Amino acid sequence: MKKVSACCLSLLLLLALLFSGCEKEPELTTNPPESREASVPPASPAEYRNPFSTTPPEGDVVVSNLCFGQDIWPDYSYDPTLVLRVLSKHALDTTRFSVRLPIQTGYEAEVHPVTVYPKPQNPDESGLQYPFPYYLYQIYRGLDWSRMADLERAARENPSAENIQALQSYGEQYRSDYMALTARELPLFFLYQVEISFPTSYAGNTLYDEECNRIELHLGDFETVLEGGSFSIHAEPLPLEPLPEDEQPGLSLNSYAGLTGAVSFPWNDGIERLEGLMELEAMKDVVLTDFSFCKSRIEILQLHLTVASENGASMDFFWDGKTPVKLKTGDRLTIDTVIRDPLAANRTVDTAEGPVVSSNYDYAARVYPILRYTCEGDPCTAWVEYNLTRYPDPWESYAVWFDGLDISGYYMDYYQPIVNAWRSEFEGAKP
Numbered sequence: 001m002k003k004v005s006a007c008c009l010s011l012l013l014l015l016a017l018l019f020s021g022c023e024k025e026p027e028l029t030t031n032p033p034e035s036r037e038a039s040v041p042p043a044s045p046a047e048y049r050n051p052f053s054t055t056p057p058e059g060d061v062v063v064s065n066l067c068f069g070q071d072i073w074p075d076y077s078y079d080p081t082l083v084l085r086v087l088s089k090h091a092l093d094t095t096r097f098s099v100r101l102p103i104q105t106g107y108e109a110e111v112h113p114v115t116v117y118p119k120p121q122n123p124d125e126s127g128l129q130y131p132f133p134y135y136l137y138q139i140y141r142g143l144d145w146s147r148m149a150d151l152e153r154a155a156r157e158n159p160s161a162e163n164i165q166a167l168q169s170y171g172e173q174y175r176s177d178y179m180a181l182t183a184r185e186l187p188l189f190f191l192y193q194v195e196i197s198f199p200t201s202y203a204g205n206t207l208y209d210e211e212c213n214r215i216e217l218h219l220g221d222f223e224t225v226l227e228g229g230s231f232s233i234h235a236e237p238l239p240l241e242p243l244p245e246d247e248q249p250g251l252s253l254n255s256y257a258g259l260t261g262a263v264s265f266p267w268n269d270g271i272e273r274l275e276g277l278m279e280l281e282a283m284k285d286v287v288l289t290d291f292s293f294c295k296s297r298i299e300i301l302q303l304h305l306t307v308a309s310e311n312g313a314s315m316d317f318f319w320d321g322k323t324p325v326k327l328k329t330g331d332r333l334t335i336d337t338v339i340r341d342p343l344a345a346n347r348t349v350d351t352a353e354g355p356v357v358s359s360n361y362d363y364a365a366r367v368y369p370i371l372r373y374t375c376e377g378d379p380c381t382a383w384v385e386y387n388l389t390r391y392p393d394p395w396e397s398y399a400v401w402f403d404g405l406d407i408s409g410y411y412m413d414y415y416q417p418i419v420n421a422w423r424s425e426f427e428g429a430k431p
Contacts, residue, residue, distance in 0.1 A: 060088060060089035060090060060402075061086065061087070061088040061089070061092070061222045062086075062087050062088075062397070062401045062402075063084055063085065063086050063087075063217065063224060063226065064084065064085035064086075064087070064361060064362055064392055064397060065084060065215070065226050065229070065362045065364075066082065066083045066084060066085065066362060066364040066389050066390075066391070067082040067083070067084060067196065067212075067215060067226075067231050067364060068213075068226070068228070068229030068230055068231055068362070068364065069229060069231065069343050069362075069363065069364045069365055070082060070231040070232070070364050070365060070366045070389070071231070071232045071234065071295065071296070071365075071366060071367075071368075072198065072231065072232070072233055072234065072366060073234045073237075073238060073368065073385075074105075074198040074199070074200050074201070074205070074207055074233065074234075075200045075201055075202065075207065075235075075237070076237075076238050076368070076383075076385065077200075077366075077385055078385055080197060080198045080199070080200065081195050081196065081197040081198075082195075082196045082197075082231060082364075083193060083194065083195055083196075083364075083389070083391075084193070084194040084196075084215070084217065084226075085114075085191065085192070085193055085194075085391070085392070085394075085397075086111075086191070086192040086193075086194060086217075086219060086222070087189060087190075087191055087394060087397050087398060087401065087402075088189060088190045088191075088192070088222065089187075089188070089189050089190075089402070090190070091190050091220075092190065092192060092219045092220035092221070092222055093219075093220035093221070094111050094112075094113065094192065094219070094220070096218070096219070096220050096221075097109075097110075097111050097194075097218065097219050097220075098216075098217075098218045099194065099196055099215065099216065099217055099218075100215075100216040101196070101212050101214070101215060101216075102212065102214055103208070103210050103212045103233065104206070104208045104210060105198060105205070105206065105207050105208045105210060105233050105235075106198070106199060106205045106206060107196055107197065107198050107199075108196070108197050108198075108199065109194065109195065109196045109197075110194075110195055111192050111193065111194045111195070111219060112192065112193050112195070113190065113191070113192055114129075114130070114191040114192065114193050114394070115129065115130065115191075116130045116189070116190075116191050116394050116395070117129075117130055117131045117132070118132065118183040118186045118187075118188070119131055119132060119181070119182075119183060119186075120132055120134070120137075120178050120179050120181050121133055121134060122179075130191075130393065130394055130395065132181065132186055132395050133393060133395060133396070134174075134175070134178055135410060136393075136395055136396055136399060136407075137174060137177075137178045137181070138171075138174055138410075139399070139405060139407050139409075139410050140399070140405065141174050141177075143170075143174070145409045145410050145413040145414040146409070146413045146414075147170065148170060148171060148413075148414050149413055149414045149417060149418050151163070151166055151167040151170055151171075152167055152414075152418050153418070154166070154167075155167045187398060187402070189394070189398055189402075191394045192219065194217065194219070196215075198233060201235075207233065207234075207235035208233065208235050209233070209234055209235045209236055210232070210233050211230050211231070211232050211233075212230055212231055212232075212233070213227060213229065213230035214226070214227050215227075231364075234295075238294055238368060238370070238383060239294060239370070240370070240381040240383060241372065241379040241380055241381045249375060249380040249381075249382070250282065250283055250284040250285075250286040250373070250375030250376070250380060251280045251281070251282060251283065251286055251327075251333075251371075251373065251375070251380070251382050252280060252281045252282075252283055253278065253279070253280050253382045253384065254278075254279040254280065262274050262275075262386070262387075262388050264344060264363065264388060264389075264390040265390070265411060265415065265416075265420075266359035266360065266361055266363075266390065266392070266411060267346060267359040267407075267408055267410075267411030267412050267415075267416065268344065268345065268346065268359075268411070268416055268420075268423075269340075269345050269346065269423075270340050270341050270342055270343070270344040270345030270346075271301065271338065271339070271340050271423060271426050272338070272339055272340075272341065272344065272388065273336070273337075273338050273422060274336065274337050274338070274339060274386065274388075275336045276334060276336065277335050277336060277337050277369055277384070277386060278333075278334070278335040278369060278371060278382065278384055279332075279333070279334050279335075280332070280333045280334075280335075280371075280382060281330075281331070281332050281333070282327040282328060282329055282330060282331040282332075282333070283329065284329055284375055284376065285326070285327065285328055285329055285375075285376075286326075286327050286373045286374065286375045286380075287324050287325065287326050287327070287373055287374045288319075288324065288325040288326075288327065288371065288372075288373045289322075289324055289372045289373055289374060289379075290321060290322060290371070290372035291303060291319070291321040291335070291369065291370070291371050291372070292321065292369070292370055293339075293367050293368065293369050293370070294367075294368040294369075294370050294383075295368075296367050296368070297341065297342065297343070298339045298340070298341055298365075298367055299339060299340040299341075300321065300337055300338075300339055301337075301338045301339060301340055301426055302318060302337060302338040302426075303318060303319045303320070303321050303335070303336075303337050304316065304317070304318055304319070304335070304336040304337065305317055305318075305319050305325065305333065305334070305335055306333070306334040306336070307327065307331050307332070307333055308331065308332045309328070309330065309331055309332075310330035310331070335369075335371070337369075338426065341363075341365055341388065343360065343363055343365065344360060344363045344365070344388070344390070345360070346358065346359050346360070347359075347360060357408075359408070359411070360390075361390070361392050361397070361400065362390075363388075363389070363390040364388075364389040364390065365387075365388035365389065366385060366386070366387055366388065366389070367385075367386050367388060368383055368384070368385055368386070369383065369384060369386060370382075370383045371383070
C-alpha cells in the first residue's frame with residue numbers, strides 16, 4: 001500500500017468508511033490564530049469545537065507546555081521536575097539541545113525520546129504505552145457521540161438483550177477496520193519529553209522564591225520561546241507545625257498516595273475528583289482540625305472521609321475541613337476530595353469566526369494538601385504532594401494540532417457525562 005502522509009490521515013479514514021465492507025531543547029507551539037481571551041461573555045452560545053479544526057497551525061513541530069501553572073517546592077517534592085512534550089513530524093537531533101530559564105534557582109534539563117506505537121490497541125498487548133487508540137479512530141470515522149451516550153444510558157436503565165446489542169453494534173462497528181490498520185496507514189511522528197529539574201537545597205542547590213514566565217527551547221533544528229504563563233518556585237518552607245525531632249506525630253502517612261496524581265482529561269469544567277488524596281493510620285488518638293491546599297488557586301467543592309477501625313467497623317462522611325474529627329489509635333483514614341481549578345476548565349476565545357470554546361491541553365498543576373491535627377494536645381501536620389498535570393495522548397495531540405480534528409464531541413457528549421457521570425452532582429456549581 002502506498003504510504004499515506006500524516007496530514008491526510010482523516011482522508012484515509014474517510015476512504016476506509018466508503019470502501020470497507022535526548023539532551024537538548026525544542027520550540028514553541030502557536031495559540032489559536034488571531035485569538036484572545038474573551039473579556040465579556042458572548043452574546044450568543046459559543047460553539048463547542050476545536051479552534052484548529054479549520055486552521056491547523058503551520059510547521060511540523062508543536063510543544064505541550066506542562067510547566068506553566070505549576071507551583072513547586074523542590075525541598076518538599078517527590079520529584080521536583082517539570083515537563084515539556086515535543087511532537088514532531090520529523091526526527092529531531094537530541095544531541096543539539098538546550099533550555100534557558102530567566103531565573104536564579106539552579107536547574108538541569110535533559111530530553112528523552114518517547115516510544116509511540118503505530119498500531120491498534122490490542123488487548124493482548126496491554127503493556128504498550130502509546131498505541132493508536134480506538135476512540136480516536138471512531139472520531140475520525142465520524143461516530144455520533146450523542147447517539148452513543150443515548151444508547152449507553154438506555155442499556156444502563158434497561159439492560160435488555162436488545163439494548164445491549166444496540167450499544168455494542170454501534171460502538172463496535174469500526175472495530176474490524178481499526179484492527180486491520182497498519183503502520184503505513186497511520187501518521188509517522190516523533191515524541192520527545194523534555195525534563196527540567198530543580199535539585200534540592202540538600203543537594204547544594206540555591207533556591208529562590210521566584211516566578212518563571214519564559215522558557216527558551218532548542219532541540220535539533222527547532223527553536224521556540226514559550227510565554228503567556230508562568231510557574232513558581234518556592235524556597236520558603238511549607239507552613240507545617242514544628243515537631244520535636246524523633247517524636248511520633250500520631251499519624252502514619254502513606255507517602256505514595258499522591259505520587260501518581262489524578263487522571264485528568266480535556267474538555268471539562270475544571271472539576272476533578274481526587275480519590276485517595278491522603279491515606280493515613282492513627283498511631284495514637286488524634287483530632288483532625290483543618291484541611292487546606294497550600295498557597296493554591298484550588299477550590300474545594302467536596303471533602304470526604306472514610307474511617308476504618310481495628311474492629312472492622314467503618315464509616316464515611318463529608319467534612320467541612322474545620323469541625324474537629326476524633327480518630328482512635330488504629331483507625332485508618334482515607335481523604336477524597338472534589339476540587340475545581342480554573343486553569344483546567346474550557347475557555348472561551350474570540351476568533352474571526354466568532355466566540356469559540358476550546359480546551360486547555362497544556363493544563364499542569366501540582367498541589368500540596370495539608371492536614372492539621374492535634375496529638376496529645378500538640379499541633380501537628382501531615383501533607384502530601386499531588387500531581388494534577390494533564391499528559392495528553394500523543395495520537396490525540398497529533399489529531400488536534402496537525403489534522404485539526406474536532407474531538408470535542410467525544411468528551412462533551414460522551415466521556416464527561418457518561419464515563420464521568422459523577423460530575424452531574426456538581427453541574428451548575430458556580431466558579
